[in-house]
Amino acid sequence: MQNFYLGAWSSIGKKFLMGFTGLLLAAFVTLHLLGNLTILLGKGEAFNQYAHALERMQWLVVAMEIGLAAVFLIHIVAAVFFVLGNRTARPLSYQKVATAGNPSRKSASSATMIYTGVLLLAFTVSHLKTFKFGPGMAQGYAVQLHGETVRDLYRLVVEIFSNKWYVIGYVVAMILLGFHLRHGFWSAFQSLGVYHPRFTPAIRALGVSLAVALAFGFVFLPLWVYVRSAQFGSVALHPLAAVVHYFSGVAQ
Amino acid sequence: MTKPMTLYLSIWRQPNAKTPGKLIQYTVTDVSPAMSFLEMLDQLNRDLVRKGETPIEFDSDCREGICGTCGLVVNGIAHGPERATTVCQLHMRHFKDGDAITIEPWRAKAFPIVKDLVVDRGAFDRIVASGGYISVNTGAAPDAAAILISKEMADLAMDAAACIGCGACVAACPNASASLFVGAFLSKFALLPQGQPERKQRAQRMVSQMDAEGFGGCSNIGECEAVCPKEISLSTIARMRRDLWKALF
Ligand code: HEM
Numbered sequence: 426m427q428n429f430y431l432g433a434w435s436s437i438g439k440k441f442l443m444g445f446t447g448l449l450l451a452a453f454v455t456l457h458l459l460g461n462l463t464i465l466l467g468k469g470e471a472f473n474q475y476a477h478a479l480e481r482m483q484w485l486v487v488a489m490e491i492g493l494a495a496v497f498l499i500h501i502v503a504a505v506f507f508v509l510g511n512r513t514a515r516p517l518s519y520q521k522v523a524t525a526g527n528p529s530r531k532s533a534s535s536a537t538m539i540y541t542g543v544l545l546l547a548f549t550v551s552h553l554k555t556f557k558f559g560p561g562m563a564q565g566y567a568v569q570l571h572g573e574t575v576r577d578l579y580r581l582v583v584e585i586f587s588n589k590w591y592v593i594g595y596v597v598a599m600i601l602l603g604f605h606l607r608h609g610f611w612s613a614f615q616s617l618g619v620y621h622p623r624f625t626p627a628i629r630a631l632g633v634s635l636a637v638a639l640a641f642g643f644v645f646l647p648l649w650v651y652v653r654s655a656q657f658g659s660v661a662l663h664p665l666a667a668v669v670h671y672f673s674g675v676a677q
Numbered sequence: 678m679t680k681p682m683t684l685y686l687s688i689w690r691q692p693n694a695k696t697p698g699k700l701i702q703y704t705v706t707d708v709s710p711a712m713s714f715l716e717m718l719d720q721l722n723r724d725l726v727r728k729g730e731t732p733i734e735f736d737s738d739c740r741e742g743i744c745g746t747c748g749l750v751v752n753g754i755a756h757g758p759e760r761a762t763t764v765c766q767l768h769m770r771h772f773k774d775g776d777a778i779t780i781e782p783w784r785a786k787a788f789p790i791v792k793d794l795v796v797d798r799g800a801f802d803r804i805v806a807s808g809g810y811i812s813v814n815t816g817a818a819p820d821a822a823a824i825l826i827s828k829e830m831a832d833l834a835m836d837a838a839a840c841i842g843c844g845a846c847v848a849a850c851p852n853a854s855a856s857l858f859v860g861a862f863l864s865k866f867a868l869l870p871q872g873q874p875e876r877k878q879r880a881q882r883m884v885s886q887m888d889a890e891g892f893g894g895c896s897n898i899g900e901c902e903a904v905c906p907k908e909i910s911l912s913t914i915a916r917m918r919r920d921l922w923k924a925l926f
């Protein structure tokens with residue numbers, strides 16, 4: 426019991442949980458982006474097929490969803506209690522606060538983890554409502570794919586991201602994700618006790634690259650759908666052609 | 678000779694742990710750039726005593742940067758602006774004539790204020806007493822090279838043992854965490870053969886006591902490493918976590 430407490434709920438135990446679940450979430454988000462890149466291929470068949478392939482896994486995908494929800498929940502609960510505990514450790518703040526600079530890693534990213542985290546939670550709830558629990562075949566979002574009727578998730582994506590307010594919201598949320606991971610990625614390794622004079626700088630660099638790549642990818646997709654749908658309604662076009670067309674339109 | 682300076686100080690005054698404190702303004706004149714920061718405060722105190730006021734209470738002992746007794750937060754930075762320097766070894770040449778300087782005590786629930794700038798760091802002693810020792814008989818001093826210890830290990834252990842227990846890590850940490858202190862303390866034993874028999878139990882006990890004292894947890898921000906007068910590395914915190922992890926199974 427004593428060991429269970431130390432491992433899961435001491436100040437260090439909570440960081441074990443947060444580091445482990447944080448890395449799993451980062452892995453999920455990476456796979457999610459890779460899957461979403463199918464939006465750029467063809468006229469929506471690739472994306473719908475990808476979405477349908479996931480649905481066809483049935484109980485397996487449900488099991489993974491439950492696992493992911495549990496991981497997310499553990500991350501949040503540990504993070505909230507961890508931060509609340511830290512708040513009580515300094516009842517009276519300094520009148521003057523400064524950073525001592527290098528090698529300190531205090532930054533806009535490391536000092537705001539709980540804020541970016543809470544905003545990411547709000548985003549996740551809205552995101553699931555929009556897409557996962559959004560309109561499906563029953564509401565007419567159906568399409569023929571290789572002789573099968575499947576959910577036309579692509580149409581929903583295009584419709585949602587032709588609304589500039591959705592696009593703005595997603596761009597902001599995904600920049601917050603970048604901030605969370607810029608500190609979070611290396612921090613997770615440190616929390617799990619992984620430190621090495623040579624590899625830790627590499628892990629930090631990898632974390633920054635991952636944060637930038639994920640934020641860039643997730644910002645690019647809604648922007649791209651928006652730009653294209655603004656130009657052509659929901660008519661699909663090859664991505665490159667759409668970009669060229671957009672800029673030639675801007676130039677005129 | 679560089680000319681003497683006048684400085685405008687805001688210093689935390691608090692009569693005791695129960696009474697709330699506040700920043701009080703003082704002007705100190707004739708400060709020589711060759712003085713240490715504490716000598717500058719001594720001079721201010723001499724002036725206060727002459728005026729019949731109560732001098733400002735602050736801690737110091739060796740004034741050589743080796744004992745860990747001194748500790749002030751100077752303009753928001755524990756031990757002041759110089760890297761790897763205790764405040765007793767901080768010299769006034771790093772300040773300019775007319776500078777405004779805010780001086781506060783270490784702030785943490787686990788370090789209650791005794792008076793003015795003096796805090797009670799007994800929490801560190803209790804963490805050490807909980808398991809920061811070797812109770813097995815390690816025998817007399819071994820013959821040279823009878824127990825082989827690599828140069829790398831000896832260096833790392835020595836780096837960790839350089840901790841003077843001043844508490845700047847706690848003062849600088851946004852979470853008031855004592856992780857760097859405990860990490861350094863565990864590391865100096867964990868890296869040497871004599872520390873192995875009680876290694877796991879030591880980690881369990883010291884971490885439990887650290888939490889019980891009311892210190893915060895570590896967010897891996899690293900302000901501690903940046904203010905540490907002995908430049909103790911965050912790697913000691915990772916080692917503490919590894920040791921705790923291993924102790925669980
Ligand atoms: C896509 C979602 C998320 C990802 C990929 C993610 C990832 C991470 C990672 C990798 C860490 C580093 C863990 C460590 O330092 O051991 C972390 C820390 C943290 N996360 Fe998240 N997280 C996500 C969502 C959230 C949410 C919803 C919250 C909200 C409450 C949250 C709050 C925090 C906090 C407060 C920390 C740092 C605490 C500290 O060390 O002071 N995260 N996150």
Ligand code: FES
Pocket residue numbers: 736737738739740741742743744745746747748763764765766
């Ligand atoms: S008084 Fe001993 S370290 Fe400063």
